[in-house]
Amino acid sequence: MQSTAITFAPSLSLCTRPRTLSARRLNSVAALPHGNFHFPGAFSASARKLSPISCSLKQNGWVAGPNPGPPEPESDGLVSRATAESAGPAEIPKPKSSAMDTVVLGSLFGLWYLFNIYFNIYNKQVLKAFHYPMTVTLVQFAVGTVLVVTMWTLNLYKRPKISGSQLAGILPLAMVHTLGNLFTNMSLGKVAVSFTHTIKAMEPFFSVVLSAMFLGEFPTLWVVSSLMPIVGGVALASMTEASFNWAGFWSAMASNLTNQSRNVLSKKFMVKKEDSLDNITLFSIITIMSFFLMAPIAFSMEGFKLTPTYLQATGVNVNQLYTRSLIAALCFHAYQQVSYMILQRVSPVTHSVGNCVKRVVVIVTSVLFFRTPVSPINSLGTGVALAGVFLYSRVKRIKPKPKTA
Numbered sequence: 001m002q003s004t005a006i007t008f009a010p011s012l013s014l015c016t017r018p019r020t021l022s023a024r025r026l027n028s029v030a031a032l033p034h035g036n037f038h039f040p041g042a043f044s045a046s047a048r049k050l051s052p053i054s055c056s057l058k059q060n061g062w063v064a065g066p067n068p069g070p071p072e073p074e075s076d077g078l079v080s081r082a083t084a085e086s087a088g089p090a091e092i093p094k095p096k097s098s099a100m101d102t103v104v105l106g107s108l109f110g111l112w113y114l115f116n117i118y119f120n121i122y123n124k125q126v127l128k129a130f131h132y133p134m135t136v137t138l139v140q141f142a143v144g145t146v147l148v149v150t151m152w153t154l155n156l157y158k159r160p161k162i163s164g165s166q167l168a169g170i171l172p173l174a175m176v177h178t179l180g181n182l183f184t185n186m187s188l189g190k191v192a193v194s195f196t197h198t199i200k201a202m203e204p205f206f207s208v209v210l211s212a213m214f215l216g217e218f219p220t221l222w223v224v225s226s227l228m229p230i231v232g233g234v235a236l237a238s239m240t241e242a243s244f245n246w247a248g249f250w251s252a253m254a255s256n257l258t259n260q261s262r263n264v265l266s267k268k269f270m271v272k273k274e275d276s277l278d279n280i281t282l283f284s285i286i287t288i289m290s291f292f293l294m295a296p297i298a299f300s301m302e303g304f305k306l307t308p309t310y311l312q313a314t315g316v317n318v319n320q321l322y323t324r325s326l327i328a329a330l331c332f333h334a335y336q337q338v339s340y341m342i343l344q345r346v347s348p349v350t351h352s353v354g355n356c357v358k359r360v361v362v363i364v365t366s367v368l369f370f371r372t373p374v375s376p377i378n379s380l381g382t383g384v385a386l387a388g389v390f391l392y393s394r395v396k397r398i399k400p401k402p403k404t405a
Helices: 098-129 133-153 164-190 193-214 221-239 246-272 279-302 308-313 318-343 348-370 376-395
Strands: 004-007 012-014 017-019 053-058 061-066 081-084
Touching: 098 133, 098 164, 098 193, 098 318, 098 348, 133 164, 133 279, 133 318, 164 193, 164 246, 164 279, 193 221, 193 246, 193 348, 193 376, 221 376, 279 318, 308 318, 318 348, 348 376
Parallel strands: 012 053
Antiparallel strands: 004 081, 012 017, 053 061
C-alpha cells in the first residue's frame, strides 16, 4: 500500500467543501456544588492553517488524500506532517476497554454523592449546635486553603503562575463564591437540609434570567417550559414545609442568586484571559481568595468563637464540634474536586443530570437521617421541582433552528 501523507498548512478543505478554522478562546464553566456550576478553564489556541484535504467514500471506507492544485506557501504557524506506511491491509485500532472507564466513572459518581451527603449531615449538625454561620464558612475555606497549599507544596498538583490581571479577573468570582457558600450555611442553620436543597433546585431559573440580562443569551421555548414545574414545585413545597421560616428561605434564594452570578461572571470575564487555567486550579485559587475575604468579615461580625473556653461555657461538646467541623470541611472540598474530575470525563449535560440525581439523593438521605416530617403535598412539590430540573438539563441540548433569510 502506498504511503499517505497528510500535510497541515494554511487552509482546510474537507470533502471538497472548504471551511476555515479560526482561533477560538474556549471557556468551560463549573459549579461547584452548591452552585453546581463549572468554573472556567480559560485558554486560547494559536491560529493554525491546514492544507487542503479531499475525502471520498469508497466501499472500504473513507480515503483521505491531498487535493490537486498548486501548493500554498507555508504559514508562520506550526506545520505538521504525518506519514503512515503499511505492508499489508490497514488495521483498525482496537478501542481501549471501556469496562475500567465505566468502573472509574461510577466510583467517582459514588464518591461525589457520598461526600455531599456527609457534608450536609455534618454541616447541619455543626450549625445546630454552633449558631455562627460566618465562622463555620470561614473554617471550611481555611481547611480547603490548607489542602490546596499542601497539594502545591508536595507537587500533587501543579502550582500555577498567576498574573495580576488574572487575579483581578478572579476576584469577582471569589466574592460571589464566598457569598454563595455563606448564604447556604445561613439557610442550613435555619431550615431543614431537604428544604434548603429544594429551594436551591431553582438555580436553573436564576441562571436563565441572569444569562438573558447580562450575556444576551435568551432561552428557547423548551427551556422556559422546563422552568415552570421548577418554580411551581418549589412554591408548593414551601407552603407545606414544617421548618419554613423567611430567613432560611431568603438565604437559600440569595445563595441561588450569587452562585449563578458566578456563572455569568465566569463567562463574561474569564473568557478574556490569555493564560490557561483549568477548573481545579481556578477553584483552588478561589478557595484561597475566599478565605482571605471571609476572615475579616467573620471576625468583625461574630468574633472568634471557636475557643474551647467559649464553647464549654455554652454547653457545646468541644471535641465533637471540632471533629464534625473538620469532617464537614474536608467533605466540602472533596466533593467539589471530585465534581471537576467527573466533568473532565463526561459532557456538561451528563454532569447536570448527575447533579440533579445528587440533589435527590441528598434530600432523601437528609429526611431519613434527621427524621424530617414531610407531608404528601410537600413531597409532591419537591418531586415536581426536581423533575423540572431534570427536564431542564435535557432540553438544554435542544438548539434553536437557524433563521433562514
